[in-house]
Amino acid sequence: MGYSERETRGRDSDGTVQLGDGRSLGYAEYGGRGGTALIVLHGVPGGRAYELNRRELVARGVWQFTLELPGFGLSDPHPDGVLLDWPADVTAFADAMRLDRFAVLDSRRGPRTPWRAATPSPTG
Numbered sequence: 500m501g502y503s504e505r506e507t508r509g510r511d512s513d514g515t516v517q518l519g520d521g522r523s524l525g526y527a528e529y530g531g532r533g534g535t536a537l538i539v540l541h542g543v544p545g546g547r548a549y550e551l552n553r554r555e556l557v558a559r560g561v562w563q564f565t566l567e568l569p570g571f572g573l574s575d576p577h578p579d580g581v582l583l584d585w586p587a588d589v590t591a592f593a594d595a596m597r598l599d600r601f602a603v604l605d606s607r608r609g610p611r612t613p614w615r616a617a618t619p620s621p622t623g
Contacts, residue, residue: 515573516595524592525573529563530556536601538589539565566592 511530515523530537530553556563566589570576577584593601 513573516592518588518591522569522575522577523573524569524575524588525567525571526592527565529553529565530561532562534560534562536593536596536598537561537563538593538598538601538603539563540585540589540603540605541565541567541571564592564596 511532512528513525514528515525518524534556555561567574568585569580569588577588589603
């Protein structure tokens, strides 16, 4: 797994992370690089252009990543995926970005995705 990024207007950067199954996961990055990591999951419709208040992010030392759901924007669709596969993608993103600790804000799906992303898998 690896990641690539490019500078873009309105965001600090856009990029993709290659997941273990070969799919790309799109994201946008906002705020203070190296600060407290916050992974934001957009609603439907939506995408990586979901930004919290930039001034507040910087003032509070938050490094925001907004991930795109499979099949949205820069993210490849998950051919056989179900909603319960999404937390594994979030965890794979955090691993690729070398985020030891992170918070998750899910704007539409309630606590299930953040809870599953925060819970270690039985194998690891």
